[in-house]
Amino acid sequence: MKIARYHVAEGDSRLGRIDGDRLTDISDVPGVGTSLRAILPGLAGLTPAILAASGQSYDLGEVVLEAPIDDPQKYLGIGMNYREHAEEARAAGIPTPTSQLWFNKQVSCIVGPYDGIVKPDISDALDYEIELGVVIGQKCKNVPVENARQVIAGYLVANDVSVRDWLQKRSPTFTLGKSFDTHGPIGPWLTTDDEIVDPLALQMTLTVNGEVRQQWPTDDMIYTIYEQIAYLTQVMTLMPGDILATGTPAGIGAPTGDFLKVGDVVRAEIDGLGAIENRVVAEGSTGVGA
Known part of the structure; x- marks a missing residue:
């Protein structure tokens, strides 16, 4: 459904x-x-x-x-959770974490599946990251790995838009560089868990102006979505509607400096979940996030 x-x-x-x-x-x-x-x-x-x-x-x-969920209590993302992406990040000077690396995306960043993504005037390092979004369906704490799928309501497509200079240089945590307004497009709808045979066997594709930049299966995760839920719930109670962005594959703009520009159209698609498509707009544009 x-x-x-x-x-x-x-x-x-x-x-x-x-x-x-x-x-x-x-x-x-x-x-x-x-x-x-x-x-x-x-x-x-x-x-x-x-x-x-x-x-x-x-x-x-x-x-x-x-946005299917416009008011989650938490929007959490895991960093460098695909093997090839971890390697490209290392080559760009970002050390590979030795355990799950989590950060907050402030929920005010969330916009709809076809809303504009604002390029902030203060940065020219606007990047894209296609991710499988997992939506929690019930209040849960200390969930064993083998039971983790039982707390998942469903899935959506997420673009974990990042402002790289604020992410890696302007703040000691990832939160600011991940939380600019409009930098959390999700959708296009919630696909319930029962419709997906195996969420770790989905193909993800991201294009910019029709050019494929990221194309990778979800089976390349270092930590599966079930291990992620088990890890997080040792620390905090996850609530219905909480969103987990489960990692992005290789192909981001940071290693080459090929960042997003005003007018670019970013399309992120995951098999069985649909696609979101967002145009990059200048700061101060009207109708953004409407």
Whole structure:
């Protein structure tokens, strides 16, 4: 099942079920409403009614898709979790971590799957990172690796946009360079876990202006998504709607200095999850993140 947040024209945000190129409104299903995060703990019980819903139907071209989860308590990312990416980062002067390396992306960075990405005036080192986003479905702590999949609600496509000079030079942690406004596009919808046979066997592709920059399978992770959940929940309680960006493969712009420029179109696609596409816009552009 695929669930999106959307609005029509200047209307309020609502939830819809995705079936091919159509969206069917589900917000009027008893117990659903307009917050995807709020229904995640009880989603299994709501699924039959959601699948049977016959609300207003739209062609996807008639609606504006929003970030599936716009209000997570936490948006966490793991650094250098693909083998080839860790090597290219090392070549660029970034040491390879000896354990899981986690950072915060402040939730204010989140925007929708087709919103603009702002290139800040203060940097010319704007970079892209396609990532498999994991959305937590239930409150959990001290989760064993073998049980970790049970706490996953589903998956989405994420672009962990990074401002490299602030990431590696201007701050002693990754947080600032990962958290600029609009630098967290996600979507295009939440694909529930039951639709994905193996999330560690998905192909990821990122293009800039149609040119392939990153193309890699998720099976190259150093730490699997299950090991990531087990590691994190030793420290903190993960909550429904929390987003984990699980690492990016090789091909980022930093090693070559081929950074994003205003006007570039970045498309990130993961098999079975769909694609997001974001244009880089100048700071001060109107309508960004709308």
